[in-house]
Amino acid sequence: MSTDPPADGPSRTLGKHAVKIDGVSKSFGKTVALEPVWLKIRRGEFLTLLGPSGCGKTTILNLIAGFLEADKGEIFIDDELVTQVPPHQREIGIVFQNYALFPHMSVTQNVAYGLRTRRISKAETETRVREALDLVKLQDFADRRPKQLSGGQQQRVALARALVIRPRVLLLDEPFSALDRNLRTAMQVELKEIQSRLGLTTVFVTHDQTEALSMSERIAVMSRGSIRQIGTPTEIYDHPQNRFVSTFVGDANLFSADLLRKTAQGARLGVGGTTLDLDTYQDDLPDPGPVTLFVRPEQCTLTAPDQPGAITATVALSVYQGSHAELHLDCPASEDGRVMLRVPCGEAQDAGTKVGLALPQRGPAIYAKEGGPE
Template sequence: MTFIHFQDVSKSFGQTRVVENLDLAVEKGEFLSLLGPSGSGKTTILMMLAGFENASSGTILMDGERIEDLPPHKRGIGVVFQNYALFPHMTIAENVAFPLQMRGMSKAEIATRVKTGLDRVRLGHLGDRRPDQLSGGQQQRVALTRALVFEPKVVLMDEPLGALDKQLREEMQLEIRELHRRLGLTVVFVTHDQGEALTMSNRIAIFDKGKISQVGTATEVYDHPQNAFVAQFIGETNLLGATVDASDTEGTRLALEGGTSLKAAPGPTFRPGTAVMVSVRPERLHLHTDARPDAIETRVDDVVYQGDHLRLHLSRGPLRLIARAERRLGAPAVGGPAHVVIDPADIAVFPA
């Protein structure tokens, strides 16, 4: 059931168009991440939904009602910012109580909701402290509680974990995901961190220069990117130039640099001679020590230890590849051969 709908929404700052003809639907109870590089328009979209920016054109619906003319405090939306935006002169309990006071709730109701909210994030014993007496992770929990305490229809999060260290960030990712599931929240989450989006989201909308490049589940955007931008931006990939030798319902035969040939599974067809881009994830390169008829013989240029895996730099003439190998299989010798087999189903082909 569509809960939020951007219909042909555009936003310009002066002569600069930052969001262009956006059509995007968010389902009730969904966790949707807006992912993209800096300047791709994702934060502007969040601010228009929150009411802090006005759309230049188009319509924004929530639960079937237009909200462009509603002030922020009447939209029923909770917002969590990257810098927490806690009031430094207030205690933690007072920070959480603030949106309830603004809505005219009774003192008894406020006290009950503040206690329940802080207990939920395991901070009930710190209600009398001020923000500067808490760690970054604790402050983020307070900001999250303040956004949830008035039971909003939607929670918007703008890079909320960007200021945290890696371990704490990963803990908070799981904590937010669990709150989303337990409370049935509708969450719109802005990030430029691909791993964060893949971990937390039901769906991901990937933006480039104010437009959506692809919307889908984590599996869809990672395993089946629709264009070269998505393939490069989500995770790591080998993005190679190629020419189409033949293309039909049985697959596409590709010629890479240096005369290397590949066969891609059936998909979009191309005219012979068409210049295309080929994407293959590093973990989809299967390495063998012995020569095989279906293998590409490469040279091992470097082996990089990455803790849980090995990152291999391979070459064949002008062709350069990155492969990911399990440590238990052992490291091939630098300067030695590696025979690479690629399943046709693991090759994505896009127009150049």
């Protein structure tokens, strides 16, 4: 976001941040759902909370919405302290995973619900409901019941219902997970369009990394109740700061390596019986000592097995993917014994073929070796 969208309505000058989460934590009994978290969401930003189930992303969403009370810390929406404000006064729009449309009301009644609670005049309600239904292209379905709509249409109603109240923040709780694949992509594009047209601050919760990468301006990758990295999709994908992020977002090959010494440009590693000079280095690594080397599949190249500097491997399986082939290699240098890379279909090798693997100097990251499953 280079510029903030113009503030709608009152002339009150609004700060840069639509949502500020200040050291908020939450436990359920003895289970820690959320370690203290600090997070600032810019006005008009599309921020994604990405992580596996139980990582605390939904807890953050529920805390912003006010469905949960924080144990510690404060939450600000539009610079207003809302930690103690009940959910119905927070002016937040939510699209639920199952849409949560009121089954006993028509599409129009569903969308008008939030306007009726605000005691908005009948004429204005009608206009705004029509505008909202136009926005999601459901003008012709105004009198239907939710049950008479397809999944995609129900989602649009849910979106219209959340948008019509002109919320300060839009919260999306895995809204695409119930849709089939083609519809999901179409809805993602549509939602993203609407969001950027309205300049709406949006917090999106998902466990789907593809969705997160394609839609977000920033992604906060979470695990075990804390944010492991926050950054643009490019930063997250190209420069994952730790092993968890590298494996959760995108495919990763992890090699056991030895950090031999620090060099002027970066570090010299010993990996798979050969040495590799990297142009990156991290301060918190053992020097010298065992490390984990992280390489994306597209950064690996296939070479002849006897090429100098190449790591030796054997093709275990070749999987045809249409546009390319996935080669799974047995490689002793890899932490789990396997390496995956993608090659054009013509270059696919039969199982059992000995090959060489060349790693690039620029791109891979090194992490301290971790004992845990992360």
